[in-house]
Amino acid sequence: DAMVIQNPRYQVTQFGKPVTLSCSQTLNHNVMYWYQQKSSQAPKLLFHYYDKDFNNEADTPDNFQSRRPNTSFCFLDIRSPGLGDAAMYLCATSPLSGDAGDEQYFGPGTRLTVT
Amino acid sequence: GEDVEQSLFLSVREGDSSVINCTYTDSSSTYLYWYKQEPGAGLQLLTYIFSNMDMKQDQRLTVLLNKKDKHLSLRIADTQTGDSAIYFCAERSNDYKLSFGAGTTVTVRA
Numbered sequence: 001d002a003m004v005i006q007n008p009r010y011q012v013t014q015f016g017k018p019v020t021l022s023c024s025q026t027l028n029h030n031v032m033y034w035y036q037q038k039s040s041q042a043p044k045l046l047f048h049y050y051d052k053d054f055n056n057e058a059d060t061p062d063n064f065q066s067r068r069p070n071t072s073f074c075f076l077d078i079r080s081p082g083l084g085d086a087a088m089y090l091c092a093t094s095p096l097s098g099d100a101g102d103e104q105y106f107g108p109g110t111r112l113t114v115t
Numbered sequence: 116g117e118d119v120e121q122s123l124f125l126s127v128r129e130g131d132s133s134v135i136n137c138t139y140t141d142s143s144s145t146y147l148y149w150y151k152q153e154p155g156a157g158l159q160l161l162t163y164i165f166s167n168m169d170m171k172q173d174q175r176l177t178v179l180l181n182k183k184d185k186h187l188s189l190r191i192a193d194t195q196t197g198d199s200a201i202y203f204c205a206e207r208s209n210d211y212k213l214s215f216g217a218g219t220t221v222t223v224r225a
Contacts, residue, residue, distance in 0.1 A: 004157075031211070042119070042203065042215035043158070090157055096211055103148070104213060106157035 003027070004107035006091050012113045013081050021076040021110045023091030032074040033104060034066060035090040043090055049074060050096070078112075086114045121204050121216035128224055133191040135219045137204030140185060144206040147180060149189045152201045152218070161189070161202075191221075199223045 005024045013019040023032065030051050035043035047056045049068045063085070065077040078085055088111050092104040118140045127133045139147070145166055150158040164171045164178045164187070171178045177190040191198055201218040208214070 006157075040123075040217065042217045045212060048212070092158075094211070103160045103163065104158075106150075106159070108155075108157045111155075 004091055004093055004105050006089075006107035006110050008110060009108060010111050010113070012115060013078075014115055015083065016080050019078050019081055019112070021078075021089050021091075021112070023074045023076070023107055024072050025093045025105075026072070027093055027095070027105060028071060029093035029095045029105070030071070031094040031096050032068060033092040033094070034064075034074070034076050035092065036085075037088040037090055037109070039087075046076070081112070081114045083114050086112055088112075119204055119206055119214050119216035121202075121219045123217065124220050124222070126222045126224060127194050129194060129196060131194055133189075133194045133198065133221055133223075135189045135191075135202050135204075135221065137187040137189075137216055138185055139187065139204070139206045139214075141206055141208055141214070142185070143208055146207045147178075147187050148205040148207065148213070149176075149178065150203040150205060150215075152203065154200075158203060194221075194223050196223050196225070 007022050033048040034046045037043040046060045063079050067075045088109045090109045091107040094104045121137045146163050148163040149161045151161050152158050162173050162176050164180050169180050175192045179188045201220050203218045204216040205213045
């Protein structure tokens with residue numbers, strides 16, 4: 001089935017140790033998004049790619065970087081994780097075809113724990 | 116900027132109707148969405164409504180939009196235990212980004 005896949009589902013990293021989360025999609029969508037979701041809060045958009053064009057949100061910390069080597073894959077790199085970066089990280093894709101209800105398709109998320 | 120607000124909790128008896136309310140501030144919103152999130156899972160789109168509509172029905176789900184008051188609601192008829200989840204309201208502005216509310220946790224009791 002076409003879908004958005006996130007690996008790993010659970011990631012534990014140490015304070016200050018770089019970590020990479022990955023997302024892949026078989027939907028061939030041209031837009032990919034990364035959200036951070038903390039407990040009992042709304043998902044917060046970190047950045048998105050429209051094809052290869054990277055769009056950073058103004059309040060996304062420099063500690064967060066992203067790479068999209070091809071249409072299918074997108075990575076979230078946290079250079080020096082702090083305790084405040086512990087959260088669920090959600091990847092989403094969208095076709096942006098201009099049709100009604102261009103929905104975002106979400107992956108299951110990666111739960112990041114920082115020790 | 117966009118601001119989406121929802122009540123945080125709703126408890127409903129199995130078989131009753133649930134109504135989840137949402138308010139938003141961006142008058143340029145083109146589409147409004149309801150997403151469902153089960154424990155440990157990503158967000159699943161339930162339904163959406165275009166901003167020039169005032170109602171949409173999809174099986175047990177009814178969405179009402181009052182654009183003048185910027186108020187959106189989701190009614191779930193005959194609520195089942197499988198409907199227990201967090202429900203997020205979201206608005207889409209013209210730049211194709213979504214702004215989410217904090218989510219309403221719906222608990223269905225027997």
